[in-house]
Amino acid sequence: MPEVPLDFPRAWVEFVNPDDDTEVLRCDLTWLTSSYTCIFGSGCAGIYAHSPDVGCCTLGAHFADDEDEKRVAREVKRLTPDLWQHRPAGRLRRDDWVETDDEGERKTLVIEVDGQQACIFQNRPGFKPGDFADGAGCALHALALAEGRSFVETKPDVCWQLPLRRTFRDVERPDGTEYTEVSISEYERRxxxxxxxxxxxxxxxxPEAHVAPExxxxxxxxxxxxxxxxxxxRELVRHCDAHxxxxxxxxxxxxxPH
Known part of the structure; x- marks a missing residue:
């Protein structure tokens, strides 16, 4: 199905963060109340036609900061071969799964398998994992499933956030006071x-991905x-329910769907 245009009317809500009165949360109700869901393995065509089996993992994942990389490194140590198809043999080193891009930013290593490039943690179709994993897909996601945890704990920040997008902006009010605007919106193409x-x-x-019942x-x-x-x-849920x-x-x- 064709994608919808990038620009269309959206409904937003703003409210003060109950835990921090220096922040105003600005949330996209149109996106947050939509029926979007990830359809990897159920119709996802991949962001590039030449790599249809790896979803949006073609480019690897940039780490948000040093703490993000350190947290993922702790989880990588827990990955066994029955969860991670492309786990390097022998003693695992950071350089086995981290690389630096042309701008000097650190990210997960990209490897090529059967002509398709993707993050080294991307298990490919045909992988036969342990009883508790799903085969193709992110090994760090499989780790979370295997251990009964949220993938928020195991995956790089950019991976678990997508397709939610959080941005920050400093705002000065007419009376000279200031606050930080934290926007939660759709991580669309731009x-x-x-x-x-x-x-x-x-x-x-x-529309192919807007099929969730909730x-x-x-x-x-x-x-x-x-x-x-x-x-x-909790406050966001209250506003979304009303919307x-x-x-x-x-x-x-x-x-x-309408």
């Missing part, structure tokens, strides 16, 4: 930078709680 326009397929604006603010509860805190998430009750008169996501 979130990837100029290269996002070159993707052959992308999920967040595609809205994003419920299906992504773990991610949203990690992004804005427990109190912030759902009255959404016939407000901006809906055009990729949702």
């Amino acid at each position: 979130g990837w930078g100029p290269g996002g326009h070159d993707f052959d397929w992308y999920c967040s604006g595609n 809205p994003v603010y419920l299906t992504h509860a773990d991610e949203l709680t990690a992004l804005i805190g427990e109190a912030g998430y 759902v009750r009255s959404r016939s008169a407000l901006a809906l996501h055009p990729a949702d």
Whole structure:
């Protein structure tokens, strides 16, 4: 199906972070109440036509900061060959799964398998894992499933956040006071930078991925709680519930079924 245009009317809500009165949370109700869900393995075409089996993992994952990389490194040590198809043999070193891009930023290593490039943690179709994993897909995600944890704990920040996007902006009010605006919105093509326009397929604006029986603010509860805190998430749920009750008169996501 064709993707919807990038620009369309959206409904937003702003409220003070209950845990930090110096922050105002600005949340995209149109996105958060949409029926989007990840369809990896169930129709996902991959962001590039030449690598349809690896979803959006073609480019590897940039680490948000040193702590993000250190946290992932602790989880990588827990990966066994029955969870991680491409685990290097022998004693595991950081250089076995981390590389530096052309701008000097650290990210997960990209390898090529059967002509398709992807993150080294991406298990490919045909992988026969242990009883508790799902085969193709992220090994760090499989680790979370195997241990009964949230993948928020095991995957790089950018991976578990996608397709939610958190941005920060300092705002000065007319009276001279200031606050930090924290926006929670859709990680659509433009979130990837100029290269996002070159993707052959992308999920967040595609009706094929708007098939969940529950809205994003419920299906992504773990991610949203990690992004804005427990109190912030509870307040967000209150606003999203109200938007759902009255959404016939407000901006809906055009990729949702109508």
